[in-house]
Amino acid sequence: MYYYNVFIKNAASSFDSLYTYESELQLPLGVRVVVPFGRGNATQIALVVSTAHKTEGKPLKAIRQVLDREPIVTEDLLELGFFMHDYYLTSFNQSFAPLLPPGDIKQVKKSWVLTGAGRQLIESDTRELKNLAPEIIEDYAKRGLIKEQVSIETIGKVKTETLYHLAPDYLKMLQQSKKLTDKQMDVVKFLTAHSKGTQKDILSRLGLSSSPLNTLVKKGIVVKSEEEVDRTVSTFIPTSGHRLNVEQLQAYYGILQSTKPISLLHGKTGSGKTEVYLKLAQTVIKEGGQVVVLVPEIGLTPQMIERFKGRFEGNVAILHSKLSRGERFDAWRKIKNGEVAIAIGVRSCVFAPFENLKMIIIDEEHDNSYRFHNALRYDTFDVAAYRMRQNNGKVVLGSATPDVSTYYGVRQGTIDVFELKRRAVAGAQEPETYIVDMRSELIQGNTSIFSAQLQQALDATMAKGAQAILFLNRRGFSNFISCRQCGHVINCDNCDISMTVHKSMGRLRCHYCGATKPIPKVCPVCGSSYIKQFGVGTQQVEEVCRKLYPDKKIIRMDRDSTYEKDAYDRVYDMMKHGEGDILIGTQMLAKGLDFKNVLLVGVIAADLSLNIADYKAEEVTFDLLTQVAGRAGRGIMRGNVIIQTYTPENYAITYAKNHDYIGFYEEEIQQRKAFHYPPFVEIINLEFKGDTMDRVQSLAEVSLEKIGEEIKDFQVQHSRIITLPKINNVYRAKFTLKVAPRDRSKLLEVLNRVLEESKDYVKNNTYLQIDFKQ
The missing domain is CATH 3.30.70.260 (ACT domain)
Structure with a gap:
C-alpha cells in the first residue's frame, strides 16, 4: 500500500490542509486523482503533492481513480508550492492553486460528417457509373448527385443486368439511397460541399429541423465527429533581428557569463532592452532551454508579443487574464507539451510549466504589480529566483528605474548590473523636460487643468500632425488634502506619510499608525482657503481635450475603457498606425509603449502619486515620471515632457526631470534608512x-x-x-x-x-x- 498527501482546490479556510489517502498503485507526484471527501459518497478532484507515511489512529480512505497518465504539475513546481506556503505563510489553496492548469482541460468542436457509405452516394466516377442500372443513373442525375463531367448519354447505355455484378454492400447502399427524402439529400449535399458542419450550421443554413439529420445518423450515412480546438492566437509578422550596439553586446555577454543568478539590465527608456531580451532568449533556446518573459500590465503584451512572435514565429505562447479560460489552457498545454520554448505574460506566467526553464526575464521589474499584495499572494521576484535556483538558470531584471530594494542588492553585491546609457535609435535624444509650478498658474488666474505651457505645447503638437500622451499618475491614488496656494499636504505627525480622507468619519487618518486629525478648513501653513481634497480624473481630461480639439482623435486608456478583451490591442494598433492624436491614461501608459510619432508627454498632476499614503510615494512618483517621459521622442525627432506640480522642489520630481536615477537612489535610500523602511526592514x-x-x-x-x-x-x-x-x-x-x-x-x-x-x-x-x- 502507498500513501499520499493531496491538495483539494477551493477547500474552505477551516479545511485548509493537505489530506492523506492510500492507494494500491504507486503514483507519480503531480497527477490528479478522485478521492472521497466529506459526508456520504461525495468525492473531490485532488492533486497528489507528496508522499506520506501511515499514522496510527483512524483508517485512511483510498484513492478511487487516477485521472492523468502523466503529471500535470512537475515536481519542481510542487516544491515551489511548498516554498510559498512556508515563506509567505499562505494557505495551501493560495500556494498550490496557481500551479494548476487554467481553464478547461480540453475543448472539442463537435461536427457532423458523412460516413463511408454517405460519401459513396455522391463520389461515383465514370468507372463506377458504368456498372449502374440506367434507372438508378437517371435518378442520380435528377437528384444532382452525378458529377457534371460525366455524360448522361454514356451512362444511359449501361445495361440493367450489370447491377447484379456489384458487391452486396454497395448494392444495399444504392437501394438505400433511393429511400432518402429531399431534405435528407440536402444534408448529404451540404456535407459533401463543406466536408463537415456543426448541427447549428446545417440546420440554420438549410432551414431544417433536426429530424432529417437524426434519420441519416440512424441509416449510418452521417456520424458525429469531434476534433480538438486550438484557441490560441497565432498571427505574427516575421521580423529580423537588429544588430546590437556596443552597450547591448556588453550587456548580452555579461549576463550570459555572470556567475550570479540574478542580473539587472539597467537601461534608460528607449535604450533597447527588449532587443537584448530577444538575443538572450535566442541563445537559451539554441542550447535547449526555455524562457519566460514577464510584463507588468496586459497593455504591454501586444508590443512584447509582436516583437517575440516576429522573431520566434510559432515558438511563443501567451498567458494573461484577458484571454478566455480556454485560450489560457491551450497556451498552458503547449508549454507543458514542449510545443513552444517561450512564454510571455503577466505575473502568473512565472508558473509556466516548462520542463527545462533556464531564464526568466522580468521587464519593468520596478512595477508594484509584481509584488505581494491582497490579490497576489506571492512576490514574482521571489518565485522567479526560487525557480531559477531549482533549474540552475538565470533571472534577468530590466528597468529604466529599478526598484530601490533591487538596486540596494546591486550595491550589496548580490546582483550584477549592466548599463544601457543611450537610446538605441541612431540620433535619438532624451526628451527635453520642463516643470510647471501650478501654484503660479493659480496666482495668474489659470484654474484649468492645463497650464499655459502645456496648452501651447499641445497646440503646436497637433498643428504639426504629431501625437501626444496626457498622463495622470493615479497609481495607488487615495484622497488627500492639499493646498493649491502653497502646495502643503496634510501629513501624519508620527509617520511623515500623507493622511487619507475618510468621509464616513469626517476625519483624516494615517494608514500606518492609525492616528487621526480633523479635516482642516484653511491651510495650516499659509492660511489659504484653497485647501481641499485633491483629485482629477481621466474622463475630465478627455472632455477638456474634445472641446479644445474637436477634429482630433482622442483615446482614453484606463481601467474603465479597456475592460473588453481586445481593448489594449486596439489602442496599441491605433496609436502605432497614427489613427490616434491624443492618448489619455493612467499608469499603464508609463510602461514600455513605443510610438515613434509621440513628441509630447504631459503629466497633469504629479502630486497625485507623490502624496499616496505609502512610504514608496517618492519612488512611485520618480518611476512614473521617468517612465512616461520616456514615451516622448522615441524616433529621430526630440520630444518634450511637461510636468505639472504643486511641489516642484520635491527631489523625486527634480531627479526625474534630469533623468538621474542614481541621484534619486542615493537620496531615497537615506530616507529609507532614517525612517526604518525596506530594504533595511x-x-x-x-x-x-x-x-x-x-x-x-x-x-x-x-x-x-x-x-x-x-x-x-x-x-x-x-x-x-x-x-x-x-x-x-x-x-x-x-x-x-x-x-x-x-x-x-x-x-x-x-x-x-x-x-x-x-x-x-x-x-x-x-x-x-x-x-x-x-
Missing part, C-alpha cells in the same frame, strides 16, 4: 477580519500579545491596533510589524504559531491574513 501587516468588531478586536489583541511573548532573541517594532473601515459588512483591524531581514525566518516561526492558534476563531467567522509589504 521588512514590513508585515497582520489584518483581522470578521462579522463582529468584538471578535476582530479580540483576535488582534490576542495575536499581538502572543507575538510579544514569543519574541526572545531579536527585535520587532509594532504599531498599535488600527480599526479599519467596514467593507461589505466585514469588520477589519490590523497592526504592522517591522523586522530586520536577517530575523525574518525567526519571526515567521512565531507568526506560524499565531496562525495555528487563530484557527480557533475561524468557527466564529473571524480570521487572520498576513501580508508582506516590500
